[in-house]
Amino acid sequence: VQVVESGGGSLQTGGSLKLTCVASGHFYSDYCMGWFRKAPGKEREEVASIDKEDHITYTDTVKGRATISLDKAWSTRTLSLEMNNLKPQDTATYFCVAGLWIGSCSWDDFGYWDQGTQVTVSS
Numbered sequence: 001v002q003v004v005e006s007g008g009g010s011l012q013t014g015g016s017l018k019l020t021c022v023a024s025g026h027f028y029s030d031y032c033m034g035w036f037r038k039a040p041g042k043e044r045e046e047v048a049s050i051d052k053e054d055h056i057t058y059t060d061t062v063k064g065r066a067t068i069s070l071d072k073a074w075s076t077r078t079l080s081l082e083m084n085n086l087k088p089q090d091t092a093t094y095f096c097v098a099g100l101w102i103g104s105c106s107w108d109d110f111g112y113w114d115q116g117t118q119v120t121v122s123s
Helices: none
Strands: 002-007 009-012 017-024 031-038 045-051 056-058 066-072 076-083 092-101 117-122
Touching (some): 002 092, 017 092, 031 076, 045 066, 045 092, 056 066, 076 092
Parallel strands (some): 009 117
Antiparallel strands (some): 017 076, 031 045, 031 092, 045 056, 066 076, 092 117
């Protein structure tokens, strides 16, 4: 599975963000996809995720500000993340990952990650 992300960049506080990720290849039948972020000096954080049944989760810090969506085609999955009312605390490298559902989403052992894209929110 190949995962390619686009979007990100330098944004203003209160602005909006859209990240898009296209995953292609042979997917797990029981899959999930998600967005993570990593800020300097902080642990990696799962921002939002969605599984093949369209069950969605958001981390508390983005609830009400973020929307994750997944478009499914025969051999590709297009995952999007839209966030509004951006805050400087949203500054991080954002990663898209295609994972395996095994009762919960397995991201590290069975996940396919992209290289990440930088999002910088300035006041």
